[in-house]
Amino acid sequence: MLRGAELDQLGGEIRQMSWVWVLAASVSDITVYVLQAWRWGILLTPVAHIPLMRSIRAIYVGLFANEVLPLRSGEIIRCYLLSRWGSLPLSVTLSSILIERVFDGIWLVLYLAAVVQFVDLPKSVQNGGNVLMLVIALVAAVLGWVIFNKERVKRLFPQSPRLLVLVEDLYLMGNSRSFYSSWLASLPHLLSMTLPIYCVAKAYGLEEIGLGEAAAINVILRLGTVIPNAPGNLGTYQALAVLGLTLFGVEPSGQALFAGAVGHRYATAAAGGICRAFGDRL
DSSP states (O other): OOTTOOGGGHHHHHHHSOHHHHHHHHHHHHHHHHHHHHHHHHHHTTTOOOOHHHHHHHHHHHHHHHHHSSTTTHHHHHHHHHHHHHTOOHHHHHHHHHHHHHHHHHHHHHHHHHHTTTSOOOHHHHHHHHHHHHHHHHHHHHHHHHHHOHHHHHHHOTTOHHHHHHHHHHHHHHTSHHHHHHHHHHHHHHHHTHHHHHHHHHHTTOTTOOHHHHHHHHHHHHHHTSSOOSGGGTTHHHHHHHHHHHHTTOOHHHHHHHHHHHHTHHHHHHHHHHHHHHHHHO
16 A cells, blocks of 8 residues: 555655645545435435434444455445344345445446546546446346336245335335435435545645546546455555556655555544544433
């Protein structure tokens, strides 16, 4: 992660950082997960009313788990917690996460199409977007068929009561106004991910990185981490950040420091979650 960084100058780099921008990065990063929790609650509205704070807590526990467990295991943990706290079947919360991923994929493909109009991204990134588009189209087609053919699915699997409950809840979610509201809410969630990247770049004085460049780096990071990998995406996340910075002419020392900071965004956000949780307890 720190390959190419001049570690003897690290202390001076930290002292020269703009901590106002660091604070802005922390606040904007927490906002990302608040928006995610808000969208999750909207999606589950037809099945159960989930308080926003409860969704935020489940998401932050999942973030902590993702920092130490591989393959993004925290996603399953947050589903389990919300299922337990909200008296929901686990299958329903898991299916809601699948719907979220479809929403994210659709917006990410559209986001990529917009970014390439202004930034010349590598062909490999554009090809990754095309592959994602095909996968999302396939998953969306299967989900759509299940949602809008409830009775046929029930006839195909009459001896699977848990599956029938899942199909019924998918039908409720997919045929409600909140389904489309949740899809629209996915856009500000995706766009908000650009702000912490931009703020961290400003904190390090990387003038080459504006909002457009931060948006392009966001696309690269999102596409490169679609497939679950190491805990906290360690290594992959930093390599992708360096790839993005290379496109915009950032020097190698700045690349390493910036990549390390962006790669540990989750720790900053999680700290905010701890403070909020303890505040509620007190």
